[in-house]
Amino acid sequence: MIDWPLVKWEFLQTATDKGFLVKVAFGMLVGLLLMPFLASSAASFSEGSAMPSLPFAVRLVRIAVVGDSNEFVTQLQQNTIVSLMHTDEAHARELLTQRVVAGIFIVTDSSGLFVGDGTPFADFAESQVRDALDNVVRREQRAGLEVIQGTSVEPFVRGLLAPFILLTPILLLCLPIIQSLSYDRENHMYEVLFAVPIDRKKIFFSKILANLLFVGLATLIWLFLVGLVGIFFTDVLGVWFMLVLVSLLILSLNALVSTLSSNAKNATLASSISSTMVFSGIAVLTLLRVSPLVSRFAELSPVTYISYQTTGLATAFPIPTVLVFLVITFTALLLALSAFSTEKFAFSLDPGILQLYEGVLELLKHKWLAALAMGFVAFSLSIPVQVMVLGTLFFLNSKLLMILIFLISIEEILKFIGVRMLKPESLQNALLFGAFIGIGYGLSEAFLFVPYVDAFFLRSIPLFAHVLFTVLTAIGIWLKHPYPFLAASIALHVYYNSSLVSVVIS
Amino acid sequence: MLEAQGLVKRFGSIVAVDGVSFKAKSGQVFGIAGPNGAGKSTIVRMLATILSPTEGTAIVDGLDIRENAESVRKLLGYLPEEPRVYDYMTGESFLEFFSDLYRVPRAERRVRSLLEFVGLEEHAHRKIGDYSKGMKQRISIARALVHDPQVLFLDEPTMGLDPASARELREKILSMGREGKTILVCTHYMDEADFLCDQLAILHKGKIAAIGRPEELKAKIAKKRILAVVLKEESKPEEKRFASLLSGRVSGRSVLVPYHDSSTLSSVHRAARKTGASIVSVHHVDPSLDDVFISVTRKRR
Ligand SMILES: Nc1ncnc2c1ncn2[C@@H]1O[C@H](COP(=O)(O)OP(=O)(O)O)[C@@H](O)[C@H]1O
């Protein structure tokens, strides 16, 4: 996979480029001046982490219910703020001490008992139970609203975003790959490089590796400098690995945009867009921490990890983050490599998205494999887009249904584009492509999200549902009435998911 | 040994190369001549394994370019049509870089001697970006030779060189041929092809229009020789009618007349009498490769 002499030359090219090194040094210097800000903000981050809040207009106050539902429980269920959990008494009490639930309702023959925070355990008359419950609910709701409206949010958000200072040099450090790929293309160097007895894949990966080695070295120096101004991490190696992981993603995206643009200028422009997308994706992911409903998403963010590390907390290295980043990185690399291997790339005639399609087909000679790959690609693309949309909707305080519709539309549209690129010419083709894109998508989702994410609306969407909806879309494309079918599969998907959600809630 | 077998290359609807087959023996300079756009570069790029043929294949020293692309690349040196160089490298480091990529062992490196070979030893430490166009072409040639390849593909090697350097390079190509290398040269200069090639294929619209040794090709059309008739200055008005009687054409000072047999000469005199033109001279014209080219491509139109 690697040609070491080429790695050596590429590395030296970057490491001896004085203009570039000066820029990197300057960027790091500015970062160092901002470091005290990082230190102070990270502290407010860890304080803020315990805050409850009200991100969505959905059930927020959790009440544990012990025993079978009676009429009162049914009424309680209709309260849009309350979310009920059925469990046994011992577990319920445990949850109450951990403050996971705000109270316990124990069903009795007449009505029930209520035990809440600050409410002594007693056999109340029904009206008293209602009053006690109302009090608890109102108090919890008020606390939530205060967090959203109160001034305490601001330092909290600052705390979340401060670790970005640590990440910013990465943007600069990942630029050489653009130079390397685009310079060769602009100057038609591939006409001689591809005549050398080195496989094209090797040339590609050697260029990436050379830049990655440079990043690895530079980030080590960076962490050392950061240590000099008094910022320490519990696990420096972990933080370093996180920096390299983020760099690898940015590098791969840079490689992708370079192979798809005709010159370095366009590529740099496209790269600034893709890097911004990655950074805002990370930012939104981190901000999800504000909400208890989706806060576990925030654990996926490298910034969350870095924040913990800055405040001296000993946190485990987040393996799911590595998985998510590697899947997106791998997809970007695969796409870049397939574009790189096309003849259009070597002879730089009107590069573009079509080159990508040809490249994918060239790499994967079988169409069904290409369809499976498209499923993975669609999934990788959907993560950053969905995270950003989710973040936006979250700040707009949207209804759950709205969120569902948006997220599902993104999924279905991406899979739709995948089927379209494969151009099904027969019904059999359409079914095959739809099914394999569905499988690719569903599998990635199953591997990455289901075991990890606690959010109910993303939980356990079975594989076959994806297959079904994508096949429907594919049939629409084959019948040349794509949009009604796309709309139908989105509608079905939303219906399906919302029924899932109601099952999970009740 | 180099053998092309039914090479076809299509770019979308454009057929750039349309079924090209030929054989070149070791120690031979094989030429492909033809106008711009004939498909010469496309053929060479396929042979150099940087483009894959739509149909057909080629065998280089017993290796199939489709199946053994990587081994084939070790054997061959490829000089692209335009110099492809790194402007930020010095001439010397450029050659070192490619020696590394070709895995040439330190002891066998020829960087110095190659720089001398192309006359750039004094510019070894200058950035290639500061080289003139001819110097870039010369460093490119040296680059194609770093691994001392047995097979050389040269796409328009003298383009961009001044006449003296071009002549010098042609001599060097011939001497490398005498060393036993198989050399394929593309050119659109017919006199260059005539000078260099042992075998020559004339390419027209992606197809081989004629193939053979340059002398053979010339001899073939020499059978249909041409008479150049020069008329007196005062006979200018009669020139047109004179030419049309003999189904010839006016070219500069002469009227070119197709020569069929000895009776052609008396037809010329008859036509002169008829039109009242007076003749200064009549002589045979030896065909050049240009004439060969015009004659083979006209047939195909
Ligand atoms: N990468 C390409 N994409 C599309 N058309 C091409 C490409 N390369 C060459 N062609 C076309 O193929 C034909 C042959 O080109 P080329 O081999 O460069 O001819 P020559 O070297 O004889 O001048 C031309 O019509 C040219 O426009």
Ligand SMILES: [Mg+2]
């Ligand atoms: Mg050419």
